[in-house]
Amino acid sequence: MYKSLLIIQCDDEMGINLQLLGLQAIPRLAKRFAVELDDFSGFLALYGKPQEEFRRVYEKCGRILKQLFREFDVSWWDVYSGSDIGMERTALARDIGLEMDDMVLDVGCGRGYFTVAAAGCSRRIIGLDGMNGMSRHGWWKNFKESVSEVELTHRIQGLKADAQFIPLKSYSIDKAVAIHCIRNFRNKQVIRNVLSEMNRVLSKDGEMIIVESIPIARNKAQEAHLAMYRCKCNYSSGDIYYFSQEELLEMFSDTGLKEINVEVFDYDLSATPPIFYLDTSRLNKEQMEKAQEEYIAAVDMIRKYGETSPSALVIKAAKHPR
Numbered sequence: 001m002y003k004s005l006l007i008i009q010c011d012d013e014m015g016i017n018l019q020l021l022g023l024q025a026i027p028r029l030a031k032r033f034a035v036e037l038d039d040f041s042g043f044l045a046l047y048g049k050p051q052e053e054f055r056r057v058y059e060k061c062g063r064i065l066k067q068l069f070r071e072f073d074v075s076w077w078d079v080y081s082g083s084d085i086g087m088e089r090t091a092l093a094r095d096i097g098l099e100m101d102d103m104v105l106d107v108g109c110g111r112g113y114f115t116v117a118a119a120g121c122s123r124r125i126i127g128l129d130g131m132n133g134m135s136r137h138g139w140w141k142n143f144k145e146s147v148s149e150v151e152l153t154h155r156i157q158g159l160k161a162d163a164q165f166i167p168l169k170s171y172s173i174d175k176a177v178a179i180h181c182i183r184n185f186r187n188k189q190v191i192r193n194v195l196s197e198m199n200r201v202l203s204k205d206g207e208m209i210i211v212e213s214i215p216i217a218r219n220k221a222q223e224a225h226l227a228m229y230r231c232k233c234n235y236s237s238g239d240i241y242y243f244s245q246e247e248l249l250e251m252f253s254d255t256g257l258k259e260i261n262v263e264v265f266d267y268d269l270s271a272t273p274p275i276f277y278l279d280t281s282r283l284n285k286e287q288m289e290k291a292q293e294e295y296i297a298a299v300d301m302i303r304k305y306g307e308t309s310p311s312a313l314v315i316k317a318a319k320h321p322r
């Protein structure tokens with residue numbers, strides 16, 4: 001029998017992630033739940049409420065939000081700029097050293113949360129991503145909608161490609177950045193290949209900038225984030241647990257990059273909330289129980305302390321000729 005377990009941070013009080021779900025995600029998720037929750041047997045045990053009730057609350061949240069957005073004329077930008085995700089990406093774009101005449105490549109751009117922010121601090125920006133695979137169906141559509149909502153189509157270009165083989169000329173980019181996506185590459189070898197490609201496309205005076213969270217909690221809300229993210233890595237696919245600073249730097253030096261500059265930024269915002277969907281069809285009873293235990297512990301922490309992303313490491317390296 002198809003068994004599925006939905007893991008998402010949301011509760012009746014319109015929990016912590018509604019700011020993220022915003023305009024596009026809710027109807028999409030609500031529709032998806034309708035199909036995927038049907039056969040799930042452990043829902044009540046995990047959430048303490050029947051799935052029907054969960055679905056009703058979720059759909060209600062979606063309707064309320066849509067209605068509010070319409071009534072109060074709330075735009076995509078309003079949601080984005082008032083969200084932790086938007087605030088963090090805007091702060092990063094401001095703080096990592098982009099310049100107004102830069103041609104920027106945003107590797108692993110996803111739905112364009114950083115791309116949109118960086119467009120305000122650069123000349124042009126290319127958002128590169130391999131999606132729609134890996135449960136990211138519809139993300140290019142989200143990317144295009146966001147870019148057009150903020151009227152930045154003349155400054156932002158989407159590019160669908162594997163970052164290990166960037167379809168751009170060597171020496172064509174001033175800043176090649178990868179924001180919160182190193183952990184989404186398949187393994188360390190892929191990360192090394194991507195770093196090497198980013199280095200190739202950089203101009204002579206170009207710079208590579210990687211932003212990635214590190215697994216160190218500075219407060220309880222960050223501890224809660226790490227507990228949930230650990231759960232996500234253990235029981236869903238597509239994410240590697242955060243690397244330590246040493247591991248990240250090792251991958252840079254393996255790729256031949258030197259003169260590396262490291263800074264730590266701590267905005268303490270819910271900038272990368274670990275939302276995920278877990279298909280438990282591959283888990284046996286014991287693993288299922290363990291997954292539930294870890295998930296419930298993480299949810300309890302989030303309810304008690306909230307959830308914020310741990311500090312981000314900002315690693316910069318100048319172009320290294322090969």
Ligand SMILES: C[S@@+](CC[C@H](N)C(=O)[O-])C[C@H]1O[C@@H](n2cnc3c(N)ncnc32)[C@H](O)[C@@H]1O
Binds near residue numbers: 109112136179185190
């Ligand atoms: C966490 S998401 C994007 C985060 C985004 N930069 C932001 O600021 O919100 C990571 C992205 O990396 C992309 N990705 C993973 N492996 C990739 C690869 N080999 N080539 C291109 N993109 C890849 C995924 O499709 C995903 O959209």
